[in-house]
Amino acid sequence: MCALGEVVHLWQRDIRDDERCGCGAKFSACGFWRRVGALAFGGWHNVDVDRVHYLRDAVERTRHIPRLATAVEAPEEVHEYADFYTRVYAAAAEVSGARVVVDSSKHSALAHVLRWSGNLDLRVVHVVRDARGVAYSWTKTVQRPETDGSEEMTRYSPGRSALLWNAHNAAFGLLARRGVAVHRIRYEEFVSDPRASLVSIAAFAGVDLAPDSLDFLHAEHADLGVGHSAAGNPMRFTVGQLPLRRDDAWVRSLPTRQRRLVGAVCAPMLRAYGYPVFKEMQPVFKEEAR
Known part of the structure; x- marks a missing residue:
């Protein structure tokens, strides 16, 4: 399995703003994400971030969920937006050698978009x-x-x-x-x-x-290695012991x-x-x- 972090933020925070990957390196300097970008798009410079943002606003909003859930067929923009994600997932799986990739985006509207992708076992x-x-x-x-x-x-x-x-x-x-x-x-x-x-x-x-x-899992903590979470909770930078306790x-x-x-x-x-x-x-x- 390969954890990718919150891919929904990858387009702005990583490709455009070049924030740090979970491994600590700048996104543009992270070997893992450089290989993913090359495989998925021929390089991240080929991604039209403005187009991704347009599609997000057009189809990936909570107010769009009723339409996404009841449609007999999704509009072409839904398929186009989902394709950006499926290409990232497929490339990450190949680069990591994992059978399962984990996107922790947590956006319910994104999940409703991805259900229309014919290339995902969601x-x-x-x-x-x-x-x-x-x-x-x-x-x-x-x-x-x-x-x-x-x-x-x-x-x-x-x-x-x-x-x-x-x-x-x-x-x-x-x-x-x-x-x-x-x-x-x-x-x-x-x-x-x-x-x-x-x-x-x-x-x-x-x-x-x-x-x-x-x-890696113990009674009161988990031993975490270096990961490549693209975005998400600050604890994605944690390496070593992470206490497990109910908050x-x-x-x-x-x-x-x-x-x-x-x-x-x-x-x-x-x-x-x-x-x-x-x-x-x-x-x-x-x-x-x-």
């Missing part, structure tokens, strides 16, 4: 987290290390985050009803038993794990009024995913258990 791992935890995460100030701290990651108000949480999770549910293979897992379950979760995800992806495939800081730090607002807005889907709606949750900390 399988979606739908990771769900309690909406209040997501809302709190979006309020935090986090520097983007790839810009040397000069820029911050996007932030949303809890109200807007709740609306987006509803929209994107519903969109992935709709994707499953359109025949795309979707495997749902809750963040909280993943962190409580990462090994079982990864075994389940590998089976869903059609990957046969060797006896030593999960040797319930929102229970203490998200103001009660905001927590209740998000709970009310997201109540139906919180219930559907097995989360309590109005009951105050109490975090469990390993330090206290000791």
Whole structure:
């Protein structure tokens, strides 16, 4: 398997802005991505980024999902946009030697676009987290290390985050009803038993794990090597031990009024995913258990 990071941002942040790859090198200097670009397009200089942006605005927006989900045949622009991605995926698979490539873009509209590609075996791992935890995460100030701290990651108000949480999770549910293979897992379950979760995800992806495939995974941390994530969370630059712990800081730090607002807005889907709606949750900390 080969993790590519959030490919949806590759066109602007990497090709045009030349930000750093997960390996630490500038995108233009990364040997992996240089080989991918050469194989996919004859070099990244041949990619019309303006055209990609036009197509994104024309077909890859949340408001376009109903049309993408109900169409008998997708417009030519959908196929053209999907082709940019399928060429990257195919080239990355050849360069890495992997049978499965992982795009962690998380854009539900992009997934609906990619389902129209005849050249992909599209399988979606739908990771769900309690909406209040997501809302709190979006309020935090986090520097983007790839810009040397000069820029911050996007932030949303809890109200807007709740609306987006509803929209994107519903969109992935709709994707499953359109025949795309979707495997749902809750963040909280993943962190409580990462090994079982990864075994389940590998089976869903059609990957046969060797006896030593999960040797990087330990009781309280994962040993990470250098990767080539094109964009994404700052932890993509982490090499070595990454602690594995459930993050319930929102229970203490998200103001009660905001927590209740998000709970009310997201109540139906919180219930559907097995989360309590109005009951105050109490975090469990390993330090206290000791």
